[in-house]
């Protein structure tokens with residue numbers, strides 16, 4: 425059997441998605457997600473110029489060999505563009521393997537470790553009261569876990585806060601980066617008040633999560649972690665930028681608040697020290713940005729040795745293809761923690777028909793062979809690419825800060 429054809433489909437049903445479709449000479453096809461929010465076309469060029477020409481003619485069943493061929497063969501290893509491109513190939517090949525075997529992906533990985541996959545979603549509000557109302561709405565929908573983000577007095581634009589009540593938070597909303605502002609002191613004074621209010625209204629049973637989005641220094645993150653302890657967060661996410669993995673050593677020495685990190689990671693080397701030193705509790709790398717199922721399985725197995733659990737990134741900028749594959753992975757992986765779930769728009773779901781379903785705060789995996797997600801190319805063609813960038817962030821004096 426050979427790969428006969430491979431091509432990239434870019435579509436924007438509400439936001440941009442990059443999908444790789446691989447077709448075999450026996451007519452079986454598989455798809456993979458290659459979406460890198462705000463840098464989509466770099467991955468498209470990488471796939472079209474450098475990957476697809478090398479794929480045609482290869483045996484689609486040799487997933488590991490193809491992964492190594494693309495990783496080692498590039499010479500320039502790692503990086504989000506390279507690893508998202510490799511991930512798309514990997515996901516599409518696992519999809520094909522499942523279809524050939526007549527088995528859903530979770531069966532190929534080792535079968536079910538659980539019946540359903542716990543998810544968390546995003547409650548956002550312009551202030552604490554509005555955020556609490558959004559939490560209530562999520563609890564009514566069945567969520568057992570909710571991420572809370574609220575506007576901060578004195579800061580114009582806060583990460584994670586939707587423009588209008590009930591809307592999704594979609595930060596890539598302008599052709600060139602929008603300018604946001606940041607003030608660490610105001611944030612640090614505000615965040616514990618939000619956690620306290622959530623606990624007071626919803627009691628102890630709800631899992632409460634919060635994303636700092638890389639904005640603090642290690643000692644500031646340590647203070648926040650410590651002050652959050654009475655409110656028993658499920659996790660505190662991305663409290664510092666993680667290029668320097670040693671930062672987490674300092675944070676860990678000061679607080680028992682569980683730490684999650686890794687949505688921007690693209691390889692096992694980005695998290696090896698964090699895992700081996702048990703400086704974190706949840707690894708957030710996604711199947712799309714960290715090299716696919718083949719690579720993520722190695723990360724998850726390493727994490728399992730050190731009591732680190734998975735908490736896959738799952739915002740709307742990862743397509744239903746990534747989410748579908750993630751639900752299979754989550755159903756299998758022994759050290760599962762939680763799955764992020766930011767529901768896609770109806771038109772996105774129409775372009776990507778899928779068989780995973782949301783029920784009572786959980787995802788239930790489907791039984792379709794492969795990862796169970798397809799692309800309706802006619803529907804995709806109705807939504808052309810829309811250039812969109814993520815914001816930048818500045819301190820009050822104009823200094824460019826982490827967004």
Ligand SMILES: O=C(O)[C@H](O)[C@@H](O)[C@H](O)[C@H](O)CO
Pocket residue numbers: 461595635637687737738739741764814
């Ligand atoms: O925890 C999350 O879901 C993330 O932080 C996202 O909201 C990112 O900001 C987005 O993926 C950037 O493209």
Ligand SMILES: [Mg+2]
Pocket residue numbers: 635637661662687
């Ligand atoms: Mg995040």
